[in-house]
Amino acid sequence: MNLRHARTFVTVAELGTVSKAAHRLRTAQPALSRQIIDFEQELGLRLFDRVGRRLLLTGEGEQLLAGCRVLLNCASAVTEQAQQLRQGDTGVLKVAGSPQHIESVLSQFLHRYAERYPNVEVRIAEGTGSEILKLLESGEIHLGQNLLHSVKLDKRHFGSLPLGSVEVLAACRPSLTLSDRDTIEVARLSGVPLLLMDSGFGFRRAFDAASRMAGLIPTIKFESRNPHTLLALAEAGHGVAIVPSQLQCRRYSLRIVGLTYRGRPLREPLTVSWDKRRSLPRFATDYCAMLAGYMCEIFPITRPTAPKPTISRRAPKQARRKPPAVSAR
Amino acid sequence: MNLRHARTFVTVAELGTVSKAAHRLRTAQPALSRQIIDFEQELGLRLFDRVGRRLLLTGEGEQLLAGCRVLLNCASAVTEQAQQLRQGDTGVLKVAGSPQHIESVLSQFLHRYAERYPNVEVRIAEGTGSEILKLLESGEIHLGQNLLHSVKLDKRHFGSLPLGSVEVLAACRPSLTLSDRDTIEVARLSGVPLLLMDSGFGFRRAFDAASRMAGLIPTIKFESRNPHTLLALAEAGHGVAIVPSQLQCRRYSLRIVGLTYRGRPLREPLTVSWDKRRSLPRFATDYCAMLAGYMCEIFPITRPTAPKPTISRRAPKQARRKPPAVSAR
DNA sequence: GGCCGTTTATAGCATTTGGGCATAACAAAG
DNA sequence: CTTTGTTATGCCCAAATGCTATAAACGGCC
Numbered sequence A, B: 001m002n003l004r005h006a007r008t009f010v011t012v013a014e015l016g017t018v019s020k021a022a023h024r025l026r027t028a029q030p031a032l033s034r035q036i037i038d039f040e041q042e043l044g045l046r047l048f049d050r051v052g053r054r055l056l057l058t059g060e061g062e063q064l065l066a067g068c069r070v071l072l073n074c075a076s077a078v079t080e081q082a083q084q085l086r087q088g089d090t091g092v093l094k095v096a097g098s099p100q101h102i103e104s105v106l107s108q109f110l111h112r113y114a115e116r117y118p119n120v121e122v123r124i125a126e127g128t129g130s131e132i133l134k135l136l137e138s139g140e141i142h143l144g145q146n147l148l149h150s151v152k153l154d155k156r157h158f159g160s161l162p163l164g165s166v167e168v169l170a171a172c173r174p175s176l177t178l179s180d181r182d183t184i185e186v187a188r189l190s191g192v193p194l195l196l197m198d199s200g201f202g203f204r205r206a207f208d209a210a211s212r213m214a215g216l217i218p219t220i221k222f223e224s225r226n227p228h229t230l231l232a233l234a235e236a237g238h239g240v241a242i243v244p245s246q247l248q249c250r251r252y253s254l255r256i257v258g259l260t261y262r263g264r265p266l267r268e269p270l271t272v273s274w275d276k277r278r279s280l281p282r283f284a285t286d287y288c289a290m291l292a293g294y295m296c297e298i299f300p301i302t303r304p305t306a307p308k309p310t311i312s313r314r315a316p317k318q319a320r321r322k323p324p325a326v327s328a329r
Numbered sequence C: 001g002g003c004c005g006t007t008t009a010t011a012g013c014a015t016t017t018g019g020g021c022a023t024a025a026c027a028a029a030g
Numbered sequence D: 001c002t003t004t005g006t007t008a009t010g011c012c013c014a015a016a017t018g019c020t021a022t023a024a025a026c027g028g029c030c
Helices: A003-015 A018-024 A029-043 A059-087 A099-116 A129-138 A202-214 A227-235 A282-298 A315-327 B003-015 B018-024 B029-043 B059-087 B099-116 B129-138 B202-214 B227-235 B282-298 B315-327
Strands: A048-051 A054-057 A091-097 A120-126 A143-148 A158-172 A183-185 A193-197 A219-224 A240-244 A255-261 A267-275 B048-051 B054-057 B091-097 B120-126 B143-148 B158-172 B183-185 B193-197 B219-224 B240-244 B255-261 B267-275
Touching (some): A003 A029, A003 A054, A003 A059, A029 B059, A054 A059, A059 B029, A059 B059, A059 B091, A091 A099, A091 A129, A091 A282, A091 B059, A099 A282, A129 A143, A129 A202, A129 A267, A143 A282, A158 A202, A158 A227, A158 A282, A193 A202, A193 A227, A202 A255, A202 A267, A219 A227, A227 A240, A267 A282, B003 B018, B003 B029, B003 B054, B054 B059, B091 B099, B091 B129, B099 B143, B129 B143, B129 B202, B129 B267, B158 B202, B158 B227, B158 B282, B193 B202, B202 B255, B202 B267, B227 B240, B267 B282
Parallel strands (some): A091 A120, A193 A219, A193 A240, B091 B143, B183 B255, B193 B219, B193 B240
Antiparallel strands (some): A048 A054, A143 A267, A158 A240, A158 A255, A158 A267, B048 B054, B143 B267, B158 B240, B158 B255, B158 B267
């Protein structure tokens, strides 16, 4: 089976004679004549009845003609698609990120990106930092987002772009007074029942590292892959949730303080990473740049609440967060 | 664009490496390697990122992969269809016949034929005898039915099979007494206003020939391509309709007599004809044979009514026509 | 770091495919 | 019968394709 066979078959059937088909296809007549014969032999049936100097479609040929037409249409569709892709700004972009990243960043950002690149299909995978690293290494995704530096990746093979930093926050029910300021030392969490992200997450690893440094042996009440589970549990008074400032907390009634180690806030850089050995099209590199800009606009998403919480807490922050969201529309 | 390119592209993309693809496609690895490169050059874009010893689909490749898959499915559908056709009993059969033939014969016969050849698509064209001849000569149809011998066709090129004969009938309103018997001589139609088939019909030509022989100069009241128009006009008393016995007349209140010339009934043989230079598949030759058998069963469809018509005319004939119709179901 | 197994890409050679030219075979029209 | 137009065939050459051998790159392992 050959596209050329199909093409000459269809043209000959349409024009009625081999000669005319040869003229249209800018080739000599014997070539087409032989192609028809070869095609018939390959299919094992007569496509034309040779009556006089005309070629008349047989009943079988009539049926195959339709099939060959759609085949040719398919082929030209593919080449046309290739041409589209060559123009650029078209393709599939597979990205992965943590649940909180997808929720608080991507959910808005994708709209902005789709404005600039309407013909790029962004496919999203959700996972922990280590899972994202695996996907990146296996080549199943093009970009891995929200990777923290604590997740090691080979500098030789992977490029990355900083996306700003997340701070480590502790969230608990307002009635619980963790600290009289809007920060708290890691070490003071000793004995406090903690609600932590699953250990696969880079954020969790960063917290664990800080704990070791501070000599804290954490009391782990619960671990989850879903940060909102931690917030809900914290709101219900089951302990203190350790969450990244990237997480949306405004739906919950929580007191939020920043974690510090030796007086300095705990923060972890975020990055977007890719395999340097792969060639990223413009719409992919642009994705990274646009993402960095967008996150710079909206970060930090959640900040510590005032030390003495009032009812209308975080009112100024809501005002600060609105404009970028609108501009992203 | 080449089906081979598409095939190796899809296989390599599915199996992840060129080597495995080569093994599956039972060929050497360098061949596929070059095919991929050639395909990429032809399309003008990278399909794979060569990272390490793996080939990872680019975003563009991902999109083209889907297109190539449907292309290959199309191709295999065509070859599969060809195999079906090779088995036989599948195809398109284009036939043509007169309106009365289609109405009274084909309408029932096609059911019987479809029982035997359910996968043959019969396409019907309607026309006069001379139009059918043209279609046959131009190759637009495979079989021309209901051709009368008065329509000349070249014995060298066209084969034919007799289908029985039609008689020439005269139909008028019952109150009009054309004849006291169930036949009437052609010559006696002199001066009678006649309702005739269009002169393109072989049946009309047969009548004209008989008229000339009998020295009759017909008084033509009306000509039509639609025989039922003639019957309706005759029933309304506008004249005598000259119609073939093949025509269904039972819906009309008409007196019907057979035309004779020198005491012998006028009759014209019917045939089904084809271009001998074309190869007819079995389902086509069988169509002819089955048609001949069927028409033998049901002919003549309309016979002269009793000379003194009663109310329950043609009751026995209705009974005679039912059984074949049932057996054809 | 060095070796080994694996994989891709390249080179050289052989085979096949396919087109072009000339021409035969054939049909239709004058 | 000749002329014209069309299909099919033989011959030649070029392009495509495949195979073997081999180089180059990579990853894993010691």
